[in-house]
Amino acid sequence: MNDLLFSQFIGPKGENISLLQTFIEKILSEQKTWRADYSPEDISLYKKTEYNNTKLIEEFEKFLERSKKHFPFFHPRYAAQMAKDPSIPTILGYLTFMLSNPNNHAYEGGPVTTEMEMEVVELLLKMVGYKTGWGHLTSGGSLANMEALWAARDFYNKGTVYFSEVSHYSWKRICKILNIDSFKEISVDKNFRMNCDRLEDELKKNEAMMVMANLGSTGTGSVDDIEAILELKKKYQFHLHIDAAYGGFFRSILLDENYNQSLQKTPLSGHVEKQLLLLSESDSITIDPHKQGSVSYGAGAVLYKNEELRDIILNTAPYTYHKLDKPNIGMFSLEGSRSGATAAACYLTYKVIPPNNTGIGELLSHTIVASQKFYQMIEQSENYDNLNFPDLDINCFFRKSNKKNISEVNELTLAIYSVLSVETENPEFMLSKFVLAPEIAKTVLPEYENPKGESLITLRAVFMKHWYTMNDFYYLKKLIDVLELKAKH
Numbered sequence: 001m002n003d004l005l006f007s008q009f010i011g012p013k014g015e016n017i018s019l020l021q022t023f024i025e026k027i028l029s030e031q032k033t034w035r036a037d038y039s040p041e042d043i044s045l046y047k048k049t050e051y052n053n054t055k056l057i058e059e060f061e062k063f064l065e066r067s068k069k070h071f072p073f074f075h076p077r078y079a080a081q082m083a084k085d086p087s088i089p090t091i092l093g094y095l096t097f098m099l100s101n102p103n104n105h106a107y108e109g110g111p112v113t114t115e116m117e118m119e120v121v122e123l124l125l126k127m128v129g130y131k132t133g134w135g136h137l138t139s140g141g142s143l144a145n146m147e148a149l150w151a152a153r154d155f156y157n158k159g160t161v162y163f164s165e166v167s168h169y170s171w172k173r174i175c176k177i178l179n180i181d182s183f184k185e186i187s188v189d190k191n192f193r194m195n196c197d198r199l200e201d202e203l204k205k206n207e208a209m210m211v212m213a214n215l216g217s218t219g220t221g222s223v224d225d226i227e228a229i230l231e232l233k234k235k236y237q238f239h240l241h242i243d244a245a246y247g248g249f250f251r252s253i254l255l256d257e258n259y260n261q262s263l264q265k266t267p268l269s270g271h272v273e274k275q276l277l278l279l280s281e282s283d284s285i286t287i288d289p290h291k292q293g294s295v296s297y298g299a300g301a302v303l304y305k306n307e308e309l310r311d312i313i314l315n316t317a318p319y320t321y322h323k324l325d326k327p328n329i330g331m332f333s334l335e336g337s338r339s340g341a342t343a344a345a346c347y348l349t350y351k352v353i354p355p356n357n358t359g360i361g362e363l364l365s366h367t368i369v370a371s372q373k374f375y376q377m378i379e380q381s382e383n384y385d386n387l388n389f390p391d392l393d394i395n396c397f398f399r400k401s402n403k404k405n406i407s408e409v410n411e412l413t414l415a416i417y418s419v420l421s422v423e424t425e426n427p428e429f430m431l432s433k434f435v436l437a438p439e440i441a442k443t444v445l446p447e448y449e450n451p452k453g454e455s456l457i458t459l460r461a462v463f464m465k466h467w468y469t470m471n472d473f474y475y476l477k478k479l480i481d482v483l484e485l486k487a488k489h
């Protein structure tokens, strides 16, 4: 374990918070000096600054109390959703610029943070292996997906959009918003990866505009067979978009400090390694710093290999984009105002924790190791079964049913969910559910009876925090103990 790397986070018990405190003091004093020194001949408008500001004091106290009702996303006991502690550089980068509130829509709204954003994008392009291309940050993965599909629709002007039935819900919604009637969901295999035979059946029937492959599906973190999809691309020609909102940063595990492929052994499976390397062969990518990139929310990204897709969505306005020799990101993006502070947060984070195997990659190796360890623990359990082997770091599992009956699995699994989730006050651990439609359940668990045609309910643990390997998998062992105990009640 790299102690210095791990200390770039506040820590589940606030272990490193004094470092943050020192830097926050510095940010505030710099801000004060900047304001005081700007145009020094100007007079101060404030005659007095020491007020008895009881309203603020009272409201802030109440506000702090209220803030504690939020779930402890920072803690390893919270494994329900894709939530983790932002890194210390993220907090510092964000706070520094939030105080002056830049807007990266246009260069004039945030000259420094726009340049930072472009540097972050250069780094992301390097990390995904694009030699040419362009991109920008977005407020999240859904917006990145939407912009990519909008650009593709207007560039190609015809054809069907294909994606697997376990894709993020934004895809269907975006097709509706963009008036794309011709979209088709493709069934998945036992590992929740797009069934490429079914995809080819469809490609034979209808000309494709785009195939969207998942590199880290939302439910199980599954990684589609990009290698097979690229073979189909040669035959049927289509735009390949990869939704790597969740999984894209795992490519950093494979890269050395110069962003070349490292020879170091990794904990990734052969399948995942291969698909991560092939990310560079796609035409566009969604990749979210606010998921596995250690940055706080508000940081998605869309990357395009072909810069022509940028010009197709060009937008101008008479009142902005004045500095045309500079990057005006809003001219080529779906969104208007976007926080420059978020770009600064990404910038500082990747200066300190680079997206290669010395930084983000090392952190993510731990999440993979933890997830595989937990898979083995469930394999050894008398009370639980794994749904599938995790491609990344999301584990789905369910209560064993000796009768091999889905109704029984659901009843037993829901009893556990009700005590280890948001459904109860102060649970010992927080997990989420992954619910599979009956047809998918039949593919994944063909030996199970399902006379009532029910959806299958499984427990879902997202091990995206790098702390699960620490102290000999301390929190994973605790989680297993709790799960076994609850199964006996």
Ligand SMILES: Cc1ncc(COP(=O)(O)O)c(C=O)c1O
Residues within 6 Å of the ligand: 082, 139, 140, 141, 142, 143, 145, 168, 170, 214, 216, 217, 218, 243, 244, 245, 246, 288, 300
């Ligand atoms: C694979 C995938 N794509 C897209 C999204 C949407 O991202 P966002 O919630 O940032 O809009 C998610 C969110 O979980 C996701 O898992």
